Amino acid sequence: MPADRFRVEVEGRTLELSNLDKVLYPQAGFTKGEVIDYYTRIAPVLLPHLADRALTRIRYPNGVDGNSFFEKNAPAATPSWVRTENLPAPGSSKGRETIDYVVADDLPTLVWLANLAALELHTPQWKVGEHPDLMVVDLDPGAPASLKQCCQVALLLRDRLAADGVDAYPKTSGKKGMQLSCPIAGTQSSDDVSGYARRIAQELEREHPKLIVSKMAKNLRPSKIFIDWSQNNAAKTTVAPYSLRAQPVPSVSAPLTWDEVAAGAAGKRPSARPYTAGEVLKRVDEHGDLLAPLLDLGPALPER
Structure with missing residues (x-):
C-alpha cells in the first residue's frame, strides 16, 4: 500500500x-x-x-x-x-x-x-419516504446588512412563529447568514410548508419593510434581510447542523442559543466571524446539542 x-x-x-x-x-x-x-x-x-x-x-x-x-x-x-x-x-x-x-x-x-x-x-427537510418534519427559513443579508440584522429578524420570526405554536431554533449558516429550523408534524406536503413560510415572510415584510424582503430578486436585497421561505421546496436542501463550510477557515454551521441571538441583535456576539471547527467542538462540550429538539416531531402548521 x-x-x-x-x-x-x-x-x-x-x-x-x-x-x-x-x-x-x-x-x-x-x-x-x-x-x-x-x-x-x-x-x-x-x-x-x-x-x-x-x-x-x-x-x-x-x-x-x-x-x-x-x-x-x-x-x-x-x-x-x-x-x-x-x-x-x-x-x-x-x-x-x-x-x-x-x-x-x-x-x-x-x-x-x-x-x-x-x-x-x-x-432536505424530509426523511426518506416521509413528509417534511422540519420547516427551515434561511436569513440572507444583503450588504451592508450583516449577521446583526439577521439576528434581529430571527427574533421577529421566533416571536411570530411562537404565536402559531411553532418553536424555532437558530444556527449560523457558517458563512454570512443564519437559518431557523422548526420541528413540525410530518403530515403536510412541501408545498404546504413552503406556503406557510412564505405567508409569514410576507407578513413580516409588510410590518418591517426597511429591514425584511420576501422576494428573491437581488435588486431588492441591499441593506435588508431576505427571508428565503423557498428552502422548503421538495428539491431544496439546507446545510446540516455542524457541517463544515468551504470558507477560508474551517467554519461550521453552528447552533446558537436565543440569548446569543439577542446579543447579536444588539451588536455583540455572534460577530460577523463564523464559529470554527475547534470552537464548535468546545461549544458542544458546554451546551450539548442545542438542536436536539429538532429530532422530535412538532405541531402541524396552521392552514390558511
Missing part, C-alpha cells in the same frame, strides 16, 4: 484513508486529516440530524481554493455497506428521474465521506 494510504477500523468497517496531510483550508493550514478528525469527534451530535435523510455533498478534492462539485448520486466506488436509497430527483440538473442517494446513518459512512473531501453536507 502506498505510504500516503493506510487502513483503519471504524466500528467494524475497514476504510482506506489517504493524503491526510493534504491542506484543504490553505489560509488556516487545516488538513484532510483534521477534517476527518472533526467529523469523527462531532459525529455524536451530527449523525442524528443526518439519519434517514438523502445527503447532498459538496466535495473539494483540492481544497477550498480549488474546484468543487455537488454530488447527490452515490459515487461508483461506494462501499457495499454504505446505505443508499433510490429516490425521485425533483429538479435534477441532469434530467434524472431518480438518484441513488447516500444516507449517512453511521460513523464509518461519515469518515468515508470526509476522506472524499466532502466538506459540506446538505440535507
Whole structure:
C-alpha cells in the first residue's frame, strides 16, 4: 500500500484513508486529516440530524481554493455497506428521474465521506419516504446588512412563529447568514410548508419593510434581510447542523442559543466571524446539542 494510504477500523468497517496531510483550508493550514478528525469527534451530535435523510455533498478534492462539485448520486466506488436509497430527483440538473442517494446513518459512512473531501453536507427537510418534519427559513443579508440584522429578524420570526405554536431554533449558516429550523408534524406536503413560510415572510415584510424582503430578486436585497421561505421546496436542501463550510477557515454551521441571538441583535456576539471547527467542538462540550429538539416531531402548521 502506498505510504500516503493506510487502513483503519471504524466500528467494524475497514476504510482506506489517504493524503491526510493534504491542506484543504490553505489560509488556516487545516488538513484532510483534521477534517476527518472533526467529523469523527462531532459525529455524536451530527449523525442524528443526518439519519434517514438523502445527503447532498459538496466535495473539494483540492481544497477550498480549488474546484468543487455537488454530488447527490452515490459515487461508483461506494462501499457495499454504505446505505443508499433510490429516490425521485425533483429538479435534477441532469434530467434524472431518480438518484441513488447516500444516507449517512453511521460513523464509518461519515469518515468515508470526509476522506472524499466532502466538506459540506446538505440535507432536505424530509426523511426518506416521509413528509417534511422540519420547516427551515434561511436569513440572507444583503450588504451592508450583516449577521446583526439577521439576528434581529430571527427574533421577529421566533416571536411570530411562537404565536402559531411553532418553536424555532437558530444556527449560523457558517458563512454570512443564519437559518431557523422548526420541528413540525410530518403530515403536510412541501408545498404546504413552503406556503406557510412564505405567508409569514410576507407578513413580516409588510410590518418591517426597511429591514425584511420576501422576494428573491437581488435588486431588492441591499441593506435588508431576505427571508428565503423557498428552502422548503421538495428539491431544496439546507446545510446540516455542524457541517463544515468551504470558507477560508474551517467554519461550521453552528447552533446558537436565543440569548446569543439577542446579543447579536444588539451588536455583540455572534460577530460577523463564523464559529470554527475547534470552537464548535468546545461549544458542544458546554451546551450539548442545542438542536436536539429538532429530532422530535412538532405541531402541524396552521392552514390558511
